[in-house]
Structure formats: structure tokens, C-alpha cells
Amino acid sequence: MLMVETQSAVSIDRLSVVFERDDGTRVQALRDVSLDIGEGEFVCVLGRSGHGKTTLLNVVAGLIPSYSGDVRVLGKPVKAPGVDRGVIFQKDAVFPWMRVEDNVAFGLRVSGMPKPERLRVAREHLDLVGLRNVPRAWPRELSGGMRARVAVAGVFASDPPILLADEPFGALDYVTRRQLQDVLLSLWERTGKTIMFVTHDVDEALRLATRVIVVSNGSVVEDQAVDLPMPRSDDALATPRGLELRHLLLHHIGLE
Ligand SMILES: Nc1ncnc2c1ncn2[C@@H]1O[C@H](COP(=O)(O)OP(=O)(O)OP(=O)(O)O)[C@@H](O)[C@H]1O
Ligand SMILES: [Mg+2]
Known part of the structure; x- marks a missing residue:
């Protein structure tokens, strides 16, 4: 069998x-x-x-x-964070000191992807979460719902299993939450x-x-x-x- x-x-x-x-x-x-x-x-x-x-x-x-x-x-036994796990935290889901596209590309930067390629992947993922138009914005310029979209784009761009x-x-709010779901x-x-x-x-x-x-x-x-x-x-x-x-x-x- x-x-x-x-x-x-x-x-x-x-x-x-x-x-x-x-x-x-x-x-x-x-x-x-x-x-x-x-x-x-x-x-x-x-x-x-x-x-x-x-x-x-x-x-x-x-x-x-x-x-x-x-x-x-x-x-494998868990002892530390690893690239096999992407995390979106309860608070501070994005880095306030990085522009939107750099936030989304951050994981790819850590794993050594060259800049033009990681920015391309970041923009692709911004598109997937409905944020095509704000790659150069700062997180403080976004609404809470947009920041949540940035966080989601970031973990999917890094592509952990x-x-x-x-x-x-x-x-x-209820409607934004439903959209993000x-x-x-x-x-x-x-x-x-x-x-x-x-x-x-x-x-x-x-x-x-x-x-x-x-x-x-x-x-x-x-x-x-x-x-x-x-x-x-x-x-x-x-x-x-x-x-x-x-x-x-x-x-x-x-x-x-
Ligand atoms: N670093 C810490 N030091 C001491 N106690 C802690 C620590 N982190 C969590 N706790 C305690 O452990 C328990 C569980 O906390 P936890 O943050 O896991 O709850 P939660 O279900 O995520 O709550 P919430 O929905 O409010 O986020 C709580 O009693 C909390 O006070
Ligand atoms: Mg909690």
C-alpha cells in the first residue's frame, strides 16, 4: 500500500x-x-x-x-524567528521610517534580492492589495486600512510558506475590515x-x-x-x- x-x-x-x-x-x-x-x-x-x-x-x-x-x-524545532515564517504583528505592522514600497520590499532586502527586482516585486504586491498609487508615500500619510494593506503586501512579497x-x-472599521479579509x-x-x-x-x-x-x-x-x-x-x-x-x-x- x-x-x-x-x-x-x-x-x-x-x-x-x-x-x-x-x-x-x-x-x-x-x-x-x-x-x-x-x-x-x-x-x-x-x-x-x-x-x-x-x-x-x-x-x-x-x-x-x-x-x-x-x-x-x-x-524543525522553533528556537528563533526564521525566513519560513512571515509575521504581521498586532501593533506596529509597518516601519514608520520606510516608504511604502521599501516596507513591502524589506523582507526581500534581508534575503539579498537586488534593488530593482525587489522593488518590482513590491509594486506587484502593492497592486494585489489595491495600493498601486502610493509606493513612495510614508506610512504616516496612509489610513489605518492602507497600512494594514501594506503589511499584507509585505508578507506575501517575502513569500514565506x-x-x-x-x-x-x-x-x-467594519467595511474596511471586510475588504481586507x-x-x-x-x-x-x-x-x-x-x-x-x-x-x-x-x-x-x-x-x-x-x-x-x-x-x-x-x-x-x-x-x-x-x-x-x-x-x-x-x-x-x-x-x-x-x-x-x-x-x-x-x-x-x-x-x-
Ligand atoms: N511579556 C509578558 N510578561 C508578563 N506577562 C505577560 C507577557 N506577555 C503576556 N503576558 C500575560 O499573558 C497572558 C496572555 O497574554 P496574551 O498577550 O497572549 O493575550 P491575548 O489573548 O493576545 O490578548 P489580546 O486579545 O488582548 O491581545 C496575559 O495575562 C498577559 O498579561
Ligand atoms: Mg494579543
Whole structure:
């Protein structure tokens, strides 16, 4: 019999993280988290404020080396950040001292791509996120939604196999947020990247994810496949199955 091995993009086994505050008190931010994310999945990590979402993402990003348990990305233990993972942070998603196109090209500069080529790739990606006209602008001249587009363009331009995003659209108005979700989904479908996307918003998770992991008090309390066809229109989300999933997720984050 032919065995097909599928590699995990991210595999987490009994991960715990304890932070020590300046006053000496200890906070257990993650407790015994186990989780396997296959290549090409779009996983939303859903949970209320302070429940450990950013901590989980940052461990996978390689920014919290003092964890206990086993955390691997593409089979290799995570000890530091790496070019296999692109990150969009909850705050400060773009560098304020770089023009838009230099922000988008930054990862390519780090990996040594010559300037004309990386600017070409940057402009291509600015086009894909609907920002064709502002390559030479400064981030401070852009709206929050435009800055979020710059951040999305930047990680896709660098083309890492895995994308880690921490509430990238959290501060945006409803319509802008919906537009950015569509941009992200079309880039995901185009590139087949593995995405781990943190959000506190049940509706955002249902619109984007193939699977939702609910984190509560530092533990995974639910791991739910979202078996709704893409793209997920409002009507698709208002079907009996859509509403059932919404109800279930709301329940797991502590409502109802
Ligand atoms: N560097 C740190 N030092 C001490 N405690 C920390 C540190 N980072 C996070 N914590 C604590 O760990 C817990 C989880 O924080 P985390 O930032 O992961 O939550 P979150 O789910 O991302 O919240 P939010 O939705 O508000 O961003 C909180 O109690 C927080 O105070
Ligand atoms: Mg957070």
C-alpha cells in the first residue's frame, strides 16, 4: 500500500509558557497546548483578550524561546524567528521610517534580492492589495486600512510558506475590515500558504478559517473545522450550519 506522508506546517506538543512579572508574580499564559496545523490550512486562533493568543503566535514566530514542550515548524524545532515564517504583528505592522514600497520590499532586502527586482516585486504586491498609487508615500500619510494593506503586501512579497498574523485588522472599521479579509483570502487561495491568524472576532474567524482553535485561559478548549464553502457570503454564513458554528464558537469563548 502506498503511504502518503503529509508534513505538518506547525506542530505543537504540550506547550506551556509561564511569564514572570517584574514584581515576581508568575502568569501561566499557555498550559499544555497541543496542536497540529497541516500545510495550506487557514487556522484562526480565537479567544478573548488576555487568554494567550499572542503568546501562542509569538512562540511559533520564535520570539519566546523560554517555552516548555515541543514546537516545530516544517519539522524543525522553533528556537528563533526564521525566513519560513512571515509575521504581521498586532501593533506596529509597518516601519514608520520606510516608504511604502521599501516596507513591502524589506523582507526581500534581508534575503539579498537586488534593488530593482525587489522593488518590482513590491509594486506587484502593492497592486494585489489595491495600493498601486502610493509606493513612495510614508506610512504616516496612509489610513489605518492602507497600512494594514501594506503589511499584507509585505508578507506575501517575502513569500514565506507560513504566515502568522496577530489581529491585523483589529483596529479597522467594519467595511474596511471586510475588504481586507477578501484581499487576504484571495492571496491565500492564490499562494496556498499556511496561515495562523489570531482574532477575537467570531465572525471574522468564520469568514476566513478552514479551522478554528479556541483558546481560553491558556488552553485549547475547542478545535473546530469550518465546513462552509468559500467564498463565504453573508448568506452562506446565515445558513443553519453557519449559525450553528457561530453559536458553538460564541459558547466556547464564553458567551451564552
Ligand atoms: N511579556 C509578558 N510578561 C508578563 N506577562 C505577560 C507577557 N506577555 C503576556 N503576558 C500575560 O499573558 C497572558 C496572555 O497574554 P496574551 O498577550 O497572549 O493575550 P491575548 O489573548 O493576545 O490578548 P489580546 O486579545 O488582548 O491581545 C496575559 O495575562 C498577559 O498579561
Ligand atoms: Mg494579543
